[in-house]
Amino acid sequence: xxxxxxTPKFQVLKTGQSMTLQCAQDMNHNSMYWYRxxxxxxxxxxYYSASEGTTDKGEVPNGYNVSRLNKREFSLRLESAAPSQTxxxxxxxxxxxxxxxxxxxxxxxxxxx
Amino acid sequence: GQQVMQIPQYQHVQEGEDFTTxxxxxxxxxxxxxxxxxxxxxxVFLIQLVKSGEVKKQKRLTFQFGEAKKNSSLHITAxxxxxxxxxxxxxxGTASKLTFGTGTRLQVTx
Numbered sequence: 080x081x082x083x084x085x086t087p088k089f090q091v092l093k094t095g096q097s098m099t100l101q102c103a104q105d106m107n108h109n110s111m112y113w114y115r116x117x118x119x120x121x122x123x124x125x126y127y128s129a130s131e132g133t134t135d136k137g138e139v140p141n142g143y144n145v146s147r148l149n150k151r152e153f154s155l156r157l158e159s160a161a162p163s164q165t166x167x168x169x170x171x172x173x174x175x176x177x178x179x180x181x182x183x184x185x186x187x188x189x190x191x192x
Numbered sequence: 193g194q195q196v197m198q199i200p201q202y203q204h205v206q207e208g209e210d211f212t213t214x215x216x217x218x219x220x221x222x223x224x225x226x227x228x229x230x231x232x233x234x235x236v237f238l239i240q241l242v243k244s245g246e247v248k249k250q251k252r253l254t255f256q257f258g259e260a261k262k263n264s265s266l267h268i269t270a271x272x273x274x275x276x277x278x279x280x281x282x283x284x285g286t287a288s289k290l291t292f293g294t295g296t297r298l299q300v301t302x
Binding site: 112114119120121122123124127129137138169171176177178180181182183184185186 | 201225233234280284289291293
């Protein structure tokens with residue numbers, strides 16, 4: 080049981096480049112989330128997927144897109160990276176929406192120069 | 193809108209001392225969760241509180257949910273170096289989304 084896995088672990092991009100962060104969970108969870116964590120800012124929700132086939136914006140969705148590929152996988156795409164998107168990105172999953180504990184992946188440390 | 197303040201932002205204690213972090217809301221919360229994040233790691237769920245006045249214990253950790261469900265606390269008795277990390281509270285807000293507090297970073301020295 081791997082839990083929540085994320086790839087890549089580290090990434091350096093130049094301004095304007097694009098990339099996709101991958102996330103997969105093997106716990107048969109319905110809900111999946113993408114957060115970013117900046118120093119002193121806690122965790123901020125970018126997008127979430129309450130169930131397969133649905134996605135919704137969180138607190139800071141600008142500059143990002145997501146795809147819930149199937150029940151296991153939820154990807155986050157940066158179309159044109161900006162230095163303000165330098166952050167640590169965490170994927171998480173839960174059995175259902177709010178009120179259920181969330182399981183986090185190990186994170187992707189992204190630097191945009 | 194709903195706002196949750198977590199205090200203190202940072203605390204440095206000597207091993208063996210107690211530690212408390214507080215999560216305070218301007219409105220009533222339906223539930224509160226607590227997570228721990230070790231340096232360089234990812235958040236790990238500790239506990240959820242849902243009832244008014246609820247108190248739960250996990251070894252040296254005691255979690256409380258206020259009577260009015262507007263505040264919560266996490267108390268660690270006799271801290272150890274393994275307690276180092278950032279402790280986050282989180283609550284279920286609009287559209288069943290979890291919102292995290294800004295966290296309290298705990299440093300423990302011998």
